Amino acid sequence: MNGRDSKLADKLYIEKINEVYDKVKTDDRGIAEELSAYFTFKVPGYQFMPAYRNKFWDGQIRLYNTSTQMLYSGLNNYVQIFAKERGYEVEFEYDNSADNYSVAEAKKFIEEEKFTMTPRDYQLEAYVDAIRYKRGLFISPTASGKSFIIYMIMRKLLRQTLIIVPTTTLVHQMYSDFQEYGFNSDKYCHKIFSGKDKNTDKPVVITTWQSIYKLRKDWFKKFDVVIGDEAHLFKAKSLTSILEKMEDTEYRFGFTGTLDGTQTHKLVLEGLFGPAQKVITTKELMDSGTLADFKIKILALKYHDEIRKIVSKMDYQAEMDFIVSHEGRNKFIKNLALSLEGNTLLLFQYVEKHGKILEEMIKEEAGDRKVFFIHGGVKGEERDDIRGIVEKENSAIIVASYGTFSTGVNIKNLHSIIFASPSKSKIRNLQSIGRGLRKSDTKDSAILYDIADDLSWKSTSNFTLKHLMERVKVYDEEKFDYKLYSIGMS
Numbered sequence: 001m002n003g004r005d006s007k008l009a010d011k012l013y014i015e016k017i018n019e020v021y022d023k024v025k026t027d028d029r030g031i032a033e034e035l036s037a038y039f040t041f042k043v044p045g046y047q048f049m050p051a052y053r054n055k056f057w058d059g060q061i062r063l064y065n066t067s068t069q070m071l072y073s074g075l076n077n078y079v080q081i082f083a084k085e086r087g088y089e090v091e092f093e094y095d096n097s098a099d100n101y102s103v104a105e106a107k108k109f110i111e112e113e114k115f116t117m118t119p120r121d122y123q124l125e126a127y128v129d130a131i132r133y134k135r136g137l138f139i140s141p142t143a144s145g146k147s148f149i150i151y152m153i154m155r156k157l158l159r160q161t162l163i164i165v166p167t168t169t170l171v172h173q174m175y176s177d178f179q180e181y182g183f184n185s186d187k188y189c190h191k192i193f194s195g196k197d198k199n200t201d202k203p204v205v206i207t208t209w210q211s212i213y214k215l216r217k218d219w220f221k222k223f224d225v226v227i228g229d230e231a232h233l234f235k236a237k238s239l240t241s242i243l244e245k246m247e248d249t250e251y252r253f254g255f256t257g258t259l260d261g262t263q264t265h266k267l268v269l270e271g272l273f274g275p276a277q278k279v280i281t282t283k284e285l286m287d288s289g290t291l292a293d294f295k296i297k298i299l300a301l302k303y304h305d306e307i308r309k310i311v312s313k314m315d316y317q318a319e320m321d322f323i324v325s326h327e328g329r330n331k332f333i334k335n336l337a338l339s340l341e342g343n344t345l346l347l348f349q350y351v352e353k354h355g356k357i358l359e360e361m362i363k364e365e366a367g368d369r370k371v372f373f374i375h376g377g378v379k380g381e382e383r384d385d386i387r388g389i390v391e392k393e394n395s396a397i398i399v400a401s402y403g404t405f406s407t408g409v410n411i412k413n414l415h416s417i418i419f420a421s422p423s424k425s426k427i428r429n430l431q432s433i434g435r436g437l438r439k440s441d442t443k444d445s446a447i448l449y450d451i452a453d454d455l456s457w458k459s460t461s462n463f464t465l466k467h468l469m470e471r472v473k474v475y476d477e478e479k480f481d482y483k484l485y486s487i488g489m490s
Contacts, residue, residue, distance in 0.1 A: 012083055014076055016094040018247040020272075022073040024064065031088070032066045038082050039063035039071065041267070063267060072271025074135060074252075098132040106131075109156060116182040117148060120290070122280040127152040130253055135274030137231070137254040141282040142434020143291055146255045147177040149279075150227055154204060155183070157251060159224035163206045164242065166233040168193040169383055174206050174229065213238040217245040225251040231269055232256045232427055243272040258430045282430075282437065283479040291437040293445040296475060296482035298468070299336075301329060302454045303489045312457035319463050323453055324354035324421065328489055333420050334361040336449060338369075342415025342442075343396045345435055349421035351375045351401060358420060359399040366397065374400035387411055394442060402428055412440035418449045424470035430478070454486070 012031070015023040026032055039062065046052050046059030064071045071079070076096070083090045106128050110119065119127065126138050126149050140146050154161050165171055171193050179185045190200035192207035198215065205223075212219070226246055228234065231254040243252070254273035259266050270276050285291040303311075311319055323329060337346050337358075346362075348355040359373040370393060372386050383404065390396050391413050402423065417436045423429060436446035450471060455462035461469075475482045 011089040011091060012079065014090065014092050019249050020073065020244050020247050021070045022076055023069050024071050024079055025069055035082060036062060036064045036066045063271060074271045074274045077275050101128060101131045103128055113155060119148060123149050126279045131156060134250055135252040137269050137273045137276040138279050139256055139276055140279035141257045142431060143437040144280055144285060147174060150229065151178055151181050153253060157225055160222050161204045161225040162223040163227045164209050165229045166209060168208060171206050171208060172384060209234050209238050209242060213241050220245045221248065223249050228254045230256060232259055257434060258427050292439050292443060294437060296448045296450055296480055298450045298452055298482060298484045300452045300454050300484060300486050301489050302486055308455050308457045311455040311462060312460060316463045323464060324350055330357060330361060333358060333451060337362055337397055337418060338365060340416045343390055343393055343413055344416040345398045345400060345414055346418040346420055347400055347402050347432055349402055354421060355399060355401055362397055370396045372398045374398060374404050376401065376404060402432065411435065412438040413443060414446060415443055416447050419451055422464040422467040424467040426474050429471055429474055
């Protein structure tokens, strides 16, 4: 053991292995175990997973390996926090200092490149931080202009760039967004989805993660920059599979509107991309006038005692089946959708047993109003066509599944949103709300109608009422303006 190694007992050394992993070294087994415990977390819902039930797994994820001493390099700031709390020293064996790149240099670059848009202050700051630090997880809500930040990064670096998105729709949208910003997407961008050719000489590749996660490591070698948009929607194993193959990719950026609130989710994304930073909040965007004024009306449907008594004995799925098949409830939703002025987006969970029924009911009484039905079976190109049509309409109704329309479909000309199915997913709710936040020439405000079901019996709340409570927590966190209305069901 040399002189430096003899000090490892009270000092942590961070060695760069590649662009994915650092090695956090210590010869003190106790400190290594301590560090391992610091980076060990229970996976949410682990107790319901087959591997845990069959006793193959203890339900925990361990981000630090005591044997190899390997840790995702995006987490080395947490190592510093760990050490500071315990009085240990940390020494980097590589230069981890930020590049000198100023806001003034950024403004000059944008001016020289003759961008068709001027970035907002928060967009400029996020872009500057990305160039300075070469990695990061940027949390910026729907309608904040994430694609423009991505565009600025891509234009500045001018390197082989891989942009990964969760859906085919977003591949097309990113491609067209770049065109809107003045970029020749046809010349410089290659799109990969649904069996499209994976090989190209073009410098920018825009792809779904589903199209590439099984590819060999060699395919990823040429990329100097990787950008994950809507990173929270990537399947965890697929995301790690892709990012861990990109050992030489120096620039690594993740973008997301929100995280699911769990520590494991946040740390894995930070480990792969870099430290998280909040770019701006939805409330700040609304207060500045960038987004439409937004209000939420919670419509709590209250059912008769005999119905509530029956439902109290149901499990979750039975309660959901009862709600979506309830004739009076569906008539209420239909009447609400038809009564609203402007373009309305109605979101549902189940295609056959709810969405199709609502679409048929609405269509029957819609008259001259255009009604569109969107679900997983509708091709991306058709969804894009519908988006284009709605932008020109002023009274269309879109009946769409959460899965197809809660993320990535930008329609500025939406005046109302209806949550027809209950959901407690923070990510899904915020993404869905984001559909109505964009301003247009004909719209500066929007309303969300959150349909809830009060089927509580005595002191026990029903499952979907508990889901409402979870949504209300999100509304409070985001400082949304909401009001609760109790409506008796006949």
